[in-house]
Amino acid sequence: MLEDVQQLSDDAAKLAASPVWPLSDDELTDCLQAAYRLEQAASALQARLVRQAETRGVPARHGSRGTAAWLRTVLLLDPSPARDLTERAAALGRQPAAEQALLDGHADMRQAAAIADVVDSVRSGLSELGDVSAGEVEEVTQRATTTLIEMAGRLPAYQLRRVGQRILAHVAPHLAERAEAAALARQEARAHQAREFTWSMPRDGIVRLSGRLSVEDAATVRAALEPLCAPVAGDDRRPAQRRADALVDVCRLALRSGDLPDSGGEAAQVAVTIGYDPLTQALGAATTDSGERLSGETARRMACDARILPVVLGGAGQVLDIGRTRRLATGALRRALHVRDRGCAFPDCDRPPRWTDAHHIISWASGGATSLDNLVLLCRTHHRVVHHPDTSWRIRLGADGLPEFIYLPEADAQRHPRRNLYHPRH
Known part of the structure; x- marks a missing residue:
């Protein structure tokens, strides 16, 4: 087998280096599909080899904490793909029909793993009902497997998982409602145990966030973020950028609230x-x-x-x-700013006071005082705008003590001051 695999690898490498420009459009598509099929067959072989290594205890003999850790060493994999390969190998081992569908080309690795996971869930759910015989469990499970493999010809893995949540409605409707209730209870318990939130070490100034929440918790987070994510006229941020900004805004609000626990004896x-x-x-x-x-x-x-x-x-x-205590716009000074500016003072921004910073018109670093006549409320987006090195905006207080913003393009020689007309004034 080793010689065959090495020969196949060499042949694949030669093909990968071959020019593809002479191919017609149809040939290009056919070759892409064939190359993907080859990759999936190789993935099936990897899964079988991983299972055999586990059966023999190879990872433990190499001093690894588990199969995923062993794969990271042997294949120089990152943690996530090492875990994925380990989990998929185990899933296919439990469901030979799904693995055979992969080998026959009726499903790719992700589809086969999705089918295996759904069938596992169906079998355990039916077994927990108590009044369903072992024979009926196997019969229904087999029908579910066959149906999902047929659907794999039309649906990608994520859709197969979604359909799998209600597969019993297709193959055993008389059991579907009770099994679904039991499955939801298990799902919620697993979700609670699996919840997590992590962030990476910075790379090129970017920190990658990753997490998993239950459906209930995700709904809570979405409810908090969505009011800050709605697109507004002139906002050129991508939806993902708006969500990222909203998450930071929610955390900034929590810091301002004063309700967070102390950290090291000081306020957060x-x-x-x-x-x-x-x-x-x-x-x-x-x-x-x-x-x-x-x-x-x-x-x-x-x-x-x-x-x-x-x-x-x-x-x-x-x-x-x-x-410096005088640097912080807190207490009565902050309340005075709320009363005066009503929210972000940038022209026609609709952010309320609780989503704003107290910005120093003459910067604190340049000796600007923390006083009502040197402060203005700005939301995070407009705070970044006025602090940008190339900003064309200048801020001053008008004769009536209200903030005015002056845009300084070359074409606007008159420098007409602008005010926020959105927030009502009494």
């Missing part, structure tokens, strides 16, 4: 260490309390937030300042 907050050049009187790059680097521009914007504690260092690393 982000600490940012900022370099300061006394010659240029400019802030340099910053470091968060978790050790991540931020640009000076981002640090200046964050310094407006009452839940950001700036630690300013001089050239020799000495601590020049650890925040």
Whole structure:
């Protein structure tokens, strides 16, 4: 077998290096389908080899904690694909019919794994009903397997899983309602145990978030995020970007609420260490309390937030300042801002006060005071706009003490001030 596999691998590598431009459109499509079929057959072989290695105890003899860890070492896999291969090999081992469908080309690896998982769920669900005989369990399970394999000719894996949730309505309607109730109870229990939320180490300034929630918890999170995700005129953010911003906004609101537990004896907050050049009187790059680097521009914007504690260092690393109470727009001052601005003061933004930062018109880093006549409420999006190095917006208070925004393009020589007309004033 080893020689055959090596020969097949060599042949596949030669084919992969062959020019494909001479192929017609139909030939290109046919070759793509055949190459995918080859990949799936190889995946089936991988799954069988993994199961045999498990049966023989090979991972344990190599000192691995489990099969996935062994695969990471042997195949140099990342954790996620190593777990996927382990789980799919086990699923196909439990459901030979699904594996045979993969070998026969009637399903790909993901479809076969989905069929195996659904059939496992059907069998365990029927067995838990108590009054269904073993013979009927096997008969219904077989019908479910056959039906799902037939559906694999038309449906991708994720749709097979969705159809599988109600497969008994197709093959055993007299048992479907009771089995569904039992299945939902099991599903909710598993979801509760499987809930998780993780984030990666930063890479190129990006932290990848990953998590799993139960249906109930996901509905709660969605209810909190969706009001902040709705597209508005002039908003060019992608839906995924709006959701990411909404998640941060919800967390910023929680920090401002004062209801979070203390962390290390202090109120929950982000600490940012900022370099300061006394010659240029400019802030340099910053470091968060978790050790991540931020640009000076981002640090200046964050310094407006009452839940950001700036630690300013001089050239020799000495601590020049650890925040200042007068920097934070809290208590009566924050309430006065709410009364005056009614929400984000940027022209015609509709964000309410609780979703805003108190922005220093003359920056705190430049000696600006934390006072009513030097502060304006801005939502996160518009806070970023006015802090951008290339921003054309300037802010001032008008004769009546209300914020005005002046756009400074070359074509607008008159510099007409603009105000927020959305928030009502009494």
